[in-house]
Amino acid sequence: MNFAQNLSGSSLIENCIRELWDIVKGLLDAKILVHQGATVYYQESEIEYQMHINLGPSYSRASVIEKKIHSYMLRTVCIRDVIDVWGFGIIRNESLKELGIIQLEKDVATISFGEMLRKVESELVVLTIRKKLPVELRDKLITIHFSKNARVIDDVKETYFEVALDYANLWLTSFNSFNVKNIIFNLNLEIPEESIEYCIPEPLKKEIRMAARAILNGSRKAVNFLNIISKGFLTFEKEEMVNALQRMIHVEPPDRVEIVNIIPRMEAYEIAEIGYPITLPGRVTTHFRTNIDAREVTLRGKIILDLNIFRQIIRDIVNKIEGEARRLKII
Amino acid sequence: MNSTTLPSWILERYISPWVLPKEKIIGWVKWQPHVKFNHLIIRTEADVELYRLLNVNERIFNTHQPSSGLFKITSDDIQVKGFVGFEACYNAIPESERELGFVIEFVFDDQRREEVELVTEVIRPIISIKQATREIASTKEKPSPEVINILLENVGRGDGRDLSSYIETVKGKDLQIRIEPFEEPYDLEQRLFVKSNKMVGSKIIINGVGYGMIQLGFEYKDRIGNHYKTPVTEIIVNIEEGKRIEVPIRSGIKGAGSVLSLEPILA
Numbered sequence: 001m002n003f004a005q006n007l008s009g010s011s012l013i014e015n016c017i018r019e020l021w022d023i024v025k026g027l028l029d030a031k032i033l034v035h036q037g038a039t040v041y042y043q044e045s046e047i048e049y050q051m052h053i054n055l056g057p058s059y060s061r062a063s064v065i066e067k068k069i070h071s072y073m074l075r076t077v078c079i080r081d082v083i084d085v086w087g088f089g090i091i092r093n094e095s096l097k098e099l100g101i102i103q104l105e106k107d108v109a110t111i112s113f114g115e116m117l118r119k120v121e122s123e124l125v126v127l128t129i130r131k132k133l134p135v136e137l138r139d140k141l142i143t144i145h146f147s148k149n150a151r152v153i154d155d156v157k158e159t160y161f162e163v164a165l166d167y168a169n170l171w172l173t174s175f176n177s178f179n180v181k182n183i184i185f186n187l188n189l190e191i192p193e194e195s196i197e198y199c200i201p202e203p204l205k206k207e208i209r210m211a212a213r214a215i216l217n218g219s220r221k222a223v224n225f226l227n228i229i230s231k232g233f234l235t236f237e238k239e240e241m242v243n244a245l246q247r248m249i250h251v252e253p254p255d256r257v258e259i260v261n262i263i264p265r266m267e268a269y270e271i272a273e274i275g276y277p278i279t280l281p282g283r284v285t286t287h288f289r290t291n292i293d294a295r296e297v298t299l300r301g302k303i304i305l306d307l308n309i310f311r312q313i314i315r316d317i318v319n320k321i322e323g324e325a326r327r328l329k330i331i
Numbered sequence: 332m333n334s335t336t337l338p339s340w341i342l343e344r345y346i347s348p349w350v351l352p353k354e355k356i357i358g359w360v361k362w363q364p365h366v367k368f369n370h371l372i373i374r375t376e377a378d379v380e381l382y383r384l385l386n387v388n389e390r391i392f393n394t395h396q397p398s399s400g401l402f403k404i405t406s407d408d409i410q411v412k413g414f415v416g417f418e419a420c421y422n423a424i425p426e427s428e429r430e431l432g433f434v435i436e437f438v439f440d441d442q443r444r445e446e447v448e449l450v451t452e453v454i455r456p457i458i459s460i461k462q463a464t465r466e467i468a469s470t471k472e473k474p475s476p477e478v479i480n481i482l483l484e485n486v487g488r489g490d491g492r493d494l495s496s497y498i499e500t501v502k503g504k505d506l507q508i509r510i511e512p513f514e515e516p517y518d519l520e521q522r523l524f525v526k527s528n529k530m531v532g533s534k535i536i537i538n539g540v541g542y543g544m545i546q547l548g549f550e551y552k553d554r555i556g557n558h559y560k561t562p563v564t565e566i567i568v569n570i571e572e573g574k575r576i577e578v579p580i581r582s583g584i585k586g587a588g589s590v591l592s593l594e595p596i597l598a
Contacts, residue, residue, distance in 0.1 A: 143357065143383070143385070143418060145347060145355045145356075145357045145418075147347070147349070147350070147354075148350075148351055148354050148554045148555050149349075149351050149354075149454065149488075149489050149490055149553065149554045149555075151349060151454075151488060152488075160347070160348060162345075162347060162357045164357055164359060164385055164416050165385075166383075166385045166386065166416075167386075167410065168386045168410050168411035168414065169386075169410035169411050172411050173411070193522075193523075193524040193525065193526065196524060197522070197523050197524060200523070205523060208523060209519050209520070209523070212519060213519070267526075269524045269525060269526060270524070270525055270526075270527065270528045271519070271523065271524060271525075272516075272517035272518065272519050272521065272522040272523060272524065272525045272528060273516055273517055273518055273519040273528070274519070274528075275516070275528040278524065280524055297359075297361070297386075297414050298343075298345070298359055298361075298414075298416070300345060
C-alpha cells in the first residue's frame, strides 16, 4: 500500500484522515493490518473505516507486536469528529467497548491498542470507526449529475444520472474495499392542473361547470357534487395508489437503482371563476437510492416515466368519481 | 451521436446524453489498463469550460487554462490506469439546439494516434411566435381594440418557464406605449381548475393619437434559470380616438407540451 504518497494529492483528504492515518501507519509498520475498507455514506456525508487487525496468539504479542507498534499507540489514541466506533474479536466475539478498549465521548473516540493487546484473546480484531466527512471532501471524491431537464419521447418521459469517483489512486490502491452507499436522488413530478383536466371527459367537465355556477345560487346538490370530486381525488394519496404509481416508474439498471419510496401529494386548487376550493393530485415525490463500488469507478442510469400509466391512474379515479356521483343521483 | 469506430482496447465511453447550456456535463473513457501510451489530449470546442479532470493529477490544472479547450495529460499523470473522465459545461446560449463534441486522443510512443469521440446534445427551449394579432386599431366606429392573441410554439426540447412579454421598440412619435401587468379572474370555459383564481397577465397601455408600430417579444427561462428571448413580432398601432387604451395580451404555448412536468432535484 502506498497510503502516504497517495494522500499528498489532496490536502483536504489528508486533513480529514490524518489522525486515522497515524493509526493506519503504525499498524502497517507493525504488519498487523490485514484488511482496511472504507464506505462513504453519501447522503449523510459520513465515512466508515473498517480495519482487520491480526493480533496473533496472545502469548506472542508482548515480544513481537509491542516492539513494532510505536510507543504512542500503546497509550490512548484520540480521534475527533467520530459518530460511532465499535469493534469485536474473532472468534471469541469480545466487545472492545465492553472491555474498555474503545470509548466514545461526545464526538471523540479513544482507542487503547495497549489494552487491546493485553485484553483480547481472539487473534483477529475488527475495528470500525464512523466519522463525519466534510461535504467539500465528499464532493471531491464523488461527482454526481442528475439531468435538469427530462426528455419526452412519445408517451415516455426520461431523465438520467451519472456518478463518477475521483482520486482513484487514493481509494483503489489504499483500501482493500471502497464503496459509496446511500446516493439518494429526489425526483419531484409536478402534476400541472391541465393534466388532470386532460383526463376528465367533456360531459363531466360540463357537469362540473354547471355545479360551480349552481354553487353561486346556493345549490346544496352542487356542493355535494364538488365534495365527491374532492373526496375522489383524495384517493390519490392512499397506500394502494403507491403500487399503481410504481408501475409508472422504471429505472435502469434495475438491479442498481432502488425506489426507496413514492409519496403522492395533493395540492390546493380553486375552481376557476368562482374560486371554490378543491384538492387535486399535485405532485409525486420519489426517492431513489443507488450504491457504487470503487472497482466500477462510474455508474450511469436512467429513470423513465410511462405517462400513459399516469393518465390511466387519473382516469380510473375520475371514473370512480363519475360512478359515485351517478350512484348518488347527483349527475 | 458518437459515430467514430472505437479502438478495440477501449472498454467504455460515455458522456451526458443531453444538457441545458451551463449545466454540468460528465464524460469518461475506460480502456484496458495494460495499454501503454505516451500521453492523451482532451480537446473540445470554444465556449466549453473543462473545469475538472477525473483520475488525473491535480497539477495538470496548474499548467492548463480550463477555458483553453485543450488538455494534455501524460500517461504518468493518470492516477489509476484505464480511466479518465471530466466535468465541463457549455457556457454560451446557443441560437438553436446543437451537438457538442469532445475528443480524447491517445498518442503512442511511435506517434500513432487513436481518437475517441464523445458527443452530447445541448438542448434548450426555443419559443417563437407562431401567430399574432397584426394590428391594434381604435377607430371612431370601433374605439375598443380587440385582445392581442399570440400563439407561441416551443420547438426546443428544453422546458420553457416564467414567460413574460416585453416591447422591444416603439415607432410612432405621438404615441406613448408600455406594458403593464394585470390580474383578472379566470373564466370557467377557459380553465376548470386553477392554483389561484387570479390570472396574471400583461396588457399594452397606449396613450395618444397616431399611427405607429411596436415590436413585441417574450422573455423566458429554462429549468436552470438561463434567460432567453423570442424573436419579436411587429404589431401596427392605429389610434384615432385619443384616450387611454388598454389591450390585454393572451398567449398560449404549443409544442413540447407535456402531461407531466418533471423536475428532478438531487436530495
